[in-house]
Structure formats: C-alpha cells, structure tokens
Amino acid sequence: MADKFRALLVTKDGNRQSVAVTELTDADLMEGDVTVAVEHSTVNYKDGLAITGKGPIIRKFPLIPGIDLAGRVLRSEDSRFQVGDRVVLNGYGLGEAHHGGYAERAQVRGDWLIRLPENISTANAMAIGTAGYTAMLAVMALERHGIKPDGGAILVTGAAGGVGSVAVALLAKHGYQVIASTGRPQEADYLKTLGAAEVIDRAQLTVPPKPLAKERWAGGIDSVGSTTLANALSMTKYGGAIAACGLAAGMDLPSSVAPFILRGVSLLGIDSVQCPQNRRQEAWRRLDFDLDRGKLEAITTQIGLAEVIGTAESILDGKVRGRIVVKVQ
C-alpha cells in the first residue's frame, strides 16, 4: 500500500486555527486496529464548527476533521473485519479527538465500525451520514414513544438542512403527515418532493414561547433548539413528544414545565456520537429499507476534498440544502 495520502489538516498556532489540504504518511495516523481506504465523507453542521473554529469541536491539534467516513478495509487486526469489507463510521470522537474522514486513509478502532448493508454504497452512506443516521434515531425514538402515523402531524424544524431533509423523507415514507418548518420559502417545492404535506415559515416558531399554545402536532424532530424547540413543545398535543437533535439556533431552551406536567409531553434526547452499537446497527438496517434512494439522490450534492473548506462556512450560514457528499479518493 502506498504510504502517502491526501488529507485536510487543521492546525493551531496560538489562537489562530488554519486548515489546508496536505499530504501525510501512514506514520501520521493515530492508533487503531483497522485501516480504511476512505472513499467518501460528508459535511455536517458540526464539521462546519470544527473547520472554521467557530465551535470547540476539535480537542487535539493538528487534526484531520470529518465526523463521518465510509470506505473499504485495507488492513485489519480485528477478526470481525476483512480486507475489502465496506464500512461506515459515525461519531465516537472521529474528527474531534481522532483523525477523521477528510483523508484518503483512516486508522480507527474496529469497535467503532459498522459493516455497510449490501445495498448502501459508500457514497449513499455519506449522503446519509451522521445527519441522516441521527434523523433515523429520532424517528425510532418517536416510534418507541408510541407515536403512530394516524396520531397527528409531525413537525420537522430546520427542514431544508441535513437532519431535517432526511427526517422529512423517512417520516413521509412511513405515512406520517409532515409539517416542515423552514426559513427558506424557496425550498418549499423541494420539501414537498421529499414528502412534506405542509411547509411553514420558521418565524412562526421564533415568537416568544407561551407555556402552552394551541395543539398543532403529535410529535416533532427538532434540529434547531432554543426558542424554536420551546415553541415546538408548547404546541405539541397531549401525550406527544419532540425528539431534540440539534442547536442550529442555540443551546438554550427558554421553555417551562407546562407542556410536560399539563399535557404529558415528552422531550426525547437524541445523541449520535456515543449511541450504543445495537441501536446504530438497527438505524443503518432501517435506513437500508426506509430511505428512498431517489429522494436521497435529490437531497445530495457532491464536492471534492478542497471544497470542504468553503462548504464549512456555508453550512454554518444555513445555506446548504440537504446533504453534501465529499468524494475523498
């Protein structure tokens, strides 16, 4: 195997963080019992924070960012993985404390890897990525809560983003009536193509939240946080639930206990990074069957490694639609 490979590297000099495409060798890789030839990665909101330095995501410098990767096993000391196996990795500190997906090669722990279902290519896997797999975890959480398609509409906030787009497609496929909230009215047709029954202006969810407001939905998947999540909770029907995935508008939650104690509403926390393996495997198995490949293609744009830097800025500005696949090789 050739020793040199291309990688995006984030370095820090004092308080100044820089990022560039560079050439590294196997000696630069971190410890791991499986070496992967990375074929595709993706750009998530968290990658945007890491690359621009606008959020404290990277915990070690220099570091190859990228919280997701998909590729083929090049070398393995883990008996569960053989040379040539197609694998996917989301989270576990990848692109935060361990070299991540924006490199032609990665050395990782076998414990972190999932073998890709046969029908999911490495490009498909990264079109899904952490965002799509998180959307699946959120759908599964609503299902565990007993929310059924005939129970009422489901709200998806940040709908034109990565988590939101996949959530809309997955919920629609299961027969849920989806209310998509977006700040980009020009994406209404896109959201309806994915299966949204109704598209609302996200401004409706940024008004000062009341403890309880008119009941509008049985559940929701929220990637925005802050006032949006507070309003989503106050408008949830009796016994419903909101799965909280993200913080695109902020970490805070200016809510009250009223939805919980007067309407029995639940707030379901979704974490993709340390999610146990059995639930991850279930999510990827479900994505294989539940996510329409045509819709996945419709939400995906492909870029090269060098374009990741500009895309990191765009995703933080809320300008990225759907999912981005990075062709690494």
Ligand SMILES: NC(=O)c1ccc[n+]([C@@H]2O[C@H](COP(=O)([O-])OP(=O)(O)OC[C@H]3O[C@@H](n4cnc5c(N)ncnc54)[C@H](OP(=O)(O)O)[C@@H]3O)[C@@H](O)[C@H]2O)c1
């Ligand atoms: N819990 C987990 O494990 C996990 C996993 C993946 C992602 N996340 C989090 O989930 C969030 C979404 O991630 P993503 O990769 O889908 O990002 P994304 O593609 O940028 O989507 C976020 C969307 O939120 C909306 N938005 C952005 N800024 C906003 C604001 N100030 N106020 C209201 N809405 C705003 C935009 O949608 P519209 O233009 O349609 O309004 C944007 O497209 C991020 O906070 C990310 O960190 C968490």
